[in-house]
Amino acid sequence: MSEHLSFHYSVDGDNFVSAGQASVQVKKNLRELGIAPEVIRRVSIAMYEGEINMVIHADGGNADVDVYEDRIVITLDDHGPGIADVTLAMQEGYSTANESVRSLGFGAGMGLPNMKRYTDDMQIDTVVGVGTKITMTIKL
Amino acid sequence: MNSYRHSVVLDEEKCTGCTTCIRRCPTEAIRILNGKANIDTERCIDCGECIRVCPHKAKKAKCSRFEHYMHYKWKVALPAPALFGQFNGLEDVDEVLEGLKRIGFDDIFEVAKAAEMVTAYTRTYLKTDHIKKPVISSACPVIGRLIALRFPYLKDNLLPIMPPMEIAAVEARKKAQREHPELKPEEIGIFFLSPCAAKVSYVRNGYGGFKSNVDVVISLSDIYFLLISAMKRGNVPTVNSESGMIGIGWASSGGEATALLNDSYLSADGIENCIQVLESIENGNIPQLEFVELNACIGGCVGGVMTIENPFIAKTRLQTVRRYLPVSRNFLSGDDAYVPPEYTVDGLPEYKPITRLSDSMGQSMRMMAQIQQIKQTLPGIDCGACGSPTCRAFAEDVVRGLASDGRCCVVLEQRKEETEGPSHDGT
Numbered sequence A: 001m002s003e004h005l006s007f008h009y010s011v012d013g014d015n016f017v018s019a020g021q022a023s024v025q026v027k028k029n030l031r032e033l034g035i036a037p038e039v040i041r042r043v044s045i046a047m048y049e050g051e052i053n054m055v056i057h058a059d060g061g062n063a064d065v066d067v068y069e070d071r072i073v074i075t076l077d078d079h080g081p082g083i084a085d086v087t088l089a090m091q092e093g094y095s096t097a098n099e100s101v102r103s104l105g106f107g108a109g110m111g112l113p114n115m116k117r118y119t120d121d122m123q124i125d126t127v128v129g130v131g132t133k134i135t136m137t138i139k140l
Numbered sequence B: 001m002n003s004y005r006h007s008v009v010l011d012e013e014k015c016t017g018c019t020t021c022i023r024r025c026p027t028e029a030i031r032i033l034n035g036k037a038n039i040d041t042e043r044c045i046d047c048g049e050c051i052r053v054c055p056h057k058a059k060k061a062k063c064s065r066f067e068h069y070m071h072y073k074w075k076v077a078l079p080a081p082a083l084f085g086q087f088n089g090l091e092d093v094d095e096v097l098e099g100l101k102r103i104g105f106d107d108i109f110e111v112a113k114a115a116e117m118v119t120a121y122t123r124t125y126l127k128t129d130h131i132k133k134p135v136i137s138s139a140c141p142v143i144g145r146l147i148a149l150r151f152p153y154l155k156d157n158l159l160p161i162m163p164p165m166e167i168a169a170v171e172a173r174k175k176a177q178r179e180h181p182e183l184k185p186e187e188i189g190i191f192f193l194s195p196c197a198a199k200v201s202y203v204r205n206g207y208g209g210f211k212s213n214v215d216v217v218i219s220l221s222d223i224y225f226l227l228i229s230a231m232k233r234g235n236v237p238t239v240n241s242e243s244g245m246i247g248i249g250w251a252s253s254g255g256e257a258t259a260l261l262n263d264s265y266l267s268a269d270g271i272e273n274c275i276q277v278l279e280s281i282e283n284g285n286i287p288q289l290e291f292v293e294l295n296a297c298i299g300g301c302v303g304g305v306m307t308i309e310n311p312f313i314a315k316t317r318l319q320t321v322r323r324y325l326p327v328s329r330n331f332l333s334g335d336d337a338y339v340p341p342e343y344t345v346d347g348l349p350e351y352k353p354i355t356r357l358s359d360s361m362g363q364s365m366r367m368m369a370q371i372q373q374i375k376q377t378l379p380g381i382d383c384g385a386c387g388s389p390t391c392r393a394f395a396e397d398v399v400r401g402l403a404s405d406g407r408c409c410v411v412l413e414q415r416k417e418e419t420e421g422p423s424h425d426g427t
Helices: A021-033 A037-058 A101-102 A111-117 B018-025 B049-053 B081-085 B093-102 B113-127 B139-151 B151-158 B164-178 B198-204 B220-230 B245-250 B271-283 B311-322 B361-377 B389-400 B408-421
Strands: A005-012 A061-065 A071-078 A121-125 A131-139 B008-010 B030-035 B036-039 B059-061 B074-079 B188-194 B215-218 B263-267 B291-295
Touching: A005 A021, A005 A037, A021 A037, A021 B030, A021 B271, A021 B361, A037 A061, A037 A071, A037 A111, A037 A131, A037 B151, A037 B271, A061 B074, A071 B408, A111 A121, A111 B263, A111 B389, B018 B030, B018 B049, B018 B074, B018 B389, B030 B164, B049 B059, B074 B081, B074 B093, B074 B113, B081 B113, B081 B220, B081 B311, B093 B220, B139 B151, B139 B198, B151 B271, B164 B188, B164 B198, B188 B198, B188 B220, B198 B215, B198 B271, B215 B220, B245 B311, B271 B291, B361 B389
Parallel strands: B074 B188, B188 B215, B263 B291
Antiparallel strands: A005 A061, A061 A071, A071 A131, A121 A131, B008 B059, B030 B036
């Protein structure tokens, strides 16, 4: 079935305060669609982690959520520095966040691992110096 | 279909349809229909914001008048601790308790006493293995309802212990029956003296499947005016308070949480703050916490809509009252160090997906697509003139069939200009 809904959000760079707004909006929309609470929570956590990552590393980017009858696809697209070593980045506790970000309580190295944990599929397309596109799928 | 009974009532004469309340309602439960504010009872969480913000005093909390319940032979007052913050220069809680006897109550059971019991039970409960943390306080009925409607994932985090008011009611009834075996059950009246409208709804509707033991809810403001003339300063009171600093402290935000003597807690007040905290807990982006106290009213219970005094002034007065009190007068002895089953709540509030557009996912998706489409055509200024709180809410109302798209005055004006050309004022 090709019929689907799209929600688009742009995530501001350098704004930790507004990071997370998109995930709150998504939650509201998914509740209206009657999606199960547990699924909403997984989408929301994956989105939130992704938003924060784009704020910390990529000066913001775009977040798109596509809802199909059988799945939800979250696409996070940025023009940041790219991820040099994806395997390393996927390790819990590994982070390239700088000291000032860490002093704010971010950069614990749990973002990507959590995004993978809470979704059914996660694809990372990244090119150093060009940007990163992460596609996460949650089955309904 | 809708069986939930609320406590907010509208004085139609006074309501001008001014849109103040629709924009301040945290659950977008109010619409202006035919020039009057109309509450969607499914969405309302009884937070009292609309009562607080109405510039015309058209919204009121509905509760009972003491004089209408004189038929109870034995009347027991359950004063919320917030009551003690309402009086200027009050030194001793006993003066208020004595006043309650003078205005016609036969006995008193302080909610502050029950609050100290809940504190003791909560400390025990927090040591239980395999419970979901953070434990979220169950004392504010607005928060319980909010979680049921909007944060179902956090349901199991709610403290499964009855709130102080309810334990006070159970204990007060037991005491009356024990001390006065000649009384028939229907002759005993349990009166909760409430700072907030949400407790009225709670008593009417029950909670998680049980019926409240409170018979009548009277507002603190009504009681205040009865008490003021009955309280004589300087007399030696014949009643003695049975609560301490902890119990009285529950009246303001942070009182319940700090009483747990556990530094891993969060306490927030004001409905918008509470919603933000719940969003954060749901997303897992707050520090590991043991306990979360949330009060829908700013300042906590002293900020309830049925109080007299400003919450911060009331809080300061409570500090004076608490000054010479023992920390607590209600403890658990070693053998009692468990939560009695009669005070635990099994049935948590049931999740109701009230904002769902339709029962079918396909239909909901089509409706959502329509909402997005209509929203594009709207000005996005959230003026409220159409009767819906935001342009987004208006688009949703149109798609749900609750509003006609001709109600947007900005769109109408644009259409007029398109057909007639721009208006020529001052020619």
